[in-house]
Amino acid sequence: MKDITPRRVKVSGWRNRLAASRRFQRWAARFPLTRRITRNEGEQLFDLVSGFVYSQVLQALVQLDALKDIAAKPVTPDDLAKKHEIDPARMRVLLHAGVSVGLLKLKKPDRYALTQRGASLLGVPGLEALIRHHSVFYRDLQDPVALLRGDVETELSEFWPYVFEGPSALPEDVAHTYSNLMADSQGLIAEDTLRFVSLKNVKRLMDVGGGSGAFLAVAGKAYPNLQMALFDLPAVTSQAKDVLKAAKVWDRTEVIAGSFRKNDLPEGADAISLVRVLYDHEDGTVKKLLADVYAALPPGGRIIISEPMSGGQAPLRATDAYFAFYCMAMQTGQVRSSDKIAKFCENVGFIGIEKPKPFRPYVTSVVSAVKPI
Numbered sequence: 001m002k003d004i005t006p007r008r009v010k011v012s013g014w015r016n017r018l019a020a021s022r023r024f025q026r027w028a029a030r031f032p033l034t035r036r037i038t039r040n041e042g043e044q045l046f047d048l049v050s051g052f053v054y055s056q057v058l059q060a061l062v063q064l065d066a067l068k069d070i071a072a073k074p075v076t077p078d079d080l081a082k083k084h085e086i087d088p089a090r091m092r093v094l095l096h097a098g099v100s101v102g103l104l105k106l107k108k109p110d111r112y113a114l115t116q117r118g119a120s121l122l123g124v125p126g127l128e129a130l131i132r133h134h135s136v137f138y139r140d141l142q143d144p145v146a147l148l149r150g151d152v153e154t155e156l157s158e159f160w161p162y163v164f165e166g167p168s169a170l171p172e173d174v175a176h177t178y179s180n181l182m183a184d185s186q187g188l189i190a191e192d193t194l195r196f197v198s199l200k201n202v203k204r205l206m207d208v209g210g211g212s213g214a215f216l217a218v219a220g221k222a223y224p225n226l227q228m229a230l231f232d233l234p235a236v237t238s239q240a241k242d243v244l245k246a247a248k249v250w251d252r253t254e255v256i257a258g259s260f261r262k263n264d265l266p267e268g269a270d271a272i273s274l275v276r277v278l279y280d281h282e283d284g285t286v287k288k289l290l291a292d293v294y295a296a297l298p299p300g301g302r303i304i305i306s307e308p309m310s311g312g313q314a315p316l317r318a319t320d321a322y323f324a325f326y327c328m329a330m331q332t333g334q335v336r337s338s339d340k341i342a343k344f345c346e347n348v349g350f351i352g353i354e355k356p357k358p359f360r361p362y363v364t365s366v367v368s369a370v371k372p373i
């Protein structure tokens with residue numbers, strides 16, 4: 001029979017040596033002063049071990065549109081079982097799991113309602129669509145070591161074709177799907193960006209890689225006198241009219257179709273924003289883009305960069321695990337820290353760099369800088 005006794009592992013550092021000792025673990029679980037710490041540590045480890053399962057519970061609830069149904073009125077497992085042709089006992093398992101992860105609560109025995117957290121999820125624009133598209137991302141992560149070795153043909157790399165291709169290679173219907181996913185999730189990003197950056201003294205803002213105009217729609221509403229320009233690939237900008245008209249900023253926004261890989265950036269804006277653009281690209285592309293932004297700005301002009309950023313020396317789950325692996329699966333780009341982005345800005349000549357402490361690092365962080373006068 002195979003020996004299943006754990007082998008002794010060499011552990012450096014006395015605290016870690018104790019933590020790794022089965023004998024100490026047993027003792028600490030009984031000793032009154034360490035009992036709670038031991039239990040919490042175990043719980044945290046268990047969450048790490050089983051995180052994928054929790055995410056799949058969420059995925060099932062979203063795919064079945066169950067959160068929306070439950071938001072309208074509390075449901076029994078039978079209600080949803082009939083609708084989705086799933087065995088009622090299994091539906092109960094899903095709803096109970098939904099309670100355990102904090103999205104649902106049991107109203108009466110067998111009647112499930114939404115918790116405040118479940119309701120918050122529905123209130124975040126585009127979050128359900130992002131969760132749905134995780135089925136692609138998680139397939140790429142199935143063998144994480146193969147992904148790290150670069151041995152996987154990833155699906156995500158095909159999901160965002162604009163990252164690799166020139167404008168002509170992006171059919172409009174394809175562009176539409178991606179831009180919608182981006183635009184829906186733009187609300188929180190715009191909110192958090194404008195929390196740190198005042199556009200009070202800006203006359204004309206150009207949003208480079210601005211997608212279908214969702215950031216400008218928010219910025220334009222907040223600053224009624226702001227003139228604006230949107231620069232993106234032609235297949236993407238063609239959808240901007242509807243978004244900008246709906247936000248009533250169409251008459252003060254110029255839409256410019258082009259590629260920052262192939263064309264110079266147009267002049268005329270005293271502020272240029274790059275929202276969720278840099279992390280899609282390799283260092284070489286980013287350095288060239290920042291130099292082009294510098295060239296396009298007048299003296300005193302400002303660059304505003306907003307995207308999820310690495311925690312640097314204090315790594316963050318959302319960016320250093322989620323977005324870092326996301327970029328790896330896209331097979332391009334990388335999550336950079338605000339320090340690294342600031343350094344890139346400095347290297348092309350920007351000064352007055354600001355890196356405000358982000359409100360929600362899982363949403364976005366901001367770096368801004370000015371071109372010297």
Ligand SMILES: CC(C)=CCC/C(C)=C/CC/C(C)=C/C=C/C(C)=C/C=C/C=C(C)/C=C/C=C(C)/C=C/C=C(C)/C=C/CC(C)(C)O
Nearest residue numbers: 116120121124127130160185276279280326327330362363
């Ligand atoms: C009732 C009483 C008395 C008090 C109420 C107390 C109170 C204030 C309760 C709070 C309720 C509330 C307002 C909750 C708000 C919750 C919010 C705003 C939650 C936001 C969550 C946002 C999340 C989870 C965002 C997730 C974003 C993801 C996963 C983004 C993924 C983006 C990707 C993959 C982008 C890819 C682009 C590419 C290709 C890399 O360029």
Ligand SMILES: C[S@@+](CC[C@H](N)C(=O)[O-])C[C@H]1O[C@@H](n2cnc3c(N)ncnc32)[C@H](O)[C@@H]1O
Nearest residue numbers: 182186209210211232233236259260261275276
């Ligand atoms: C992740 S999306 C962000 C869109 C928008 N800024 C937002 O945050 O919702 C990246 C954007 O950069 C644009 N982009 C990528 N390569 C580009 C290029 N070479 N020239 C211009 N825009 C480009 C894409 O079309 C896409 O709209």
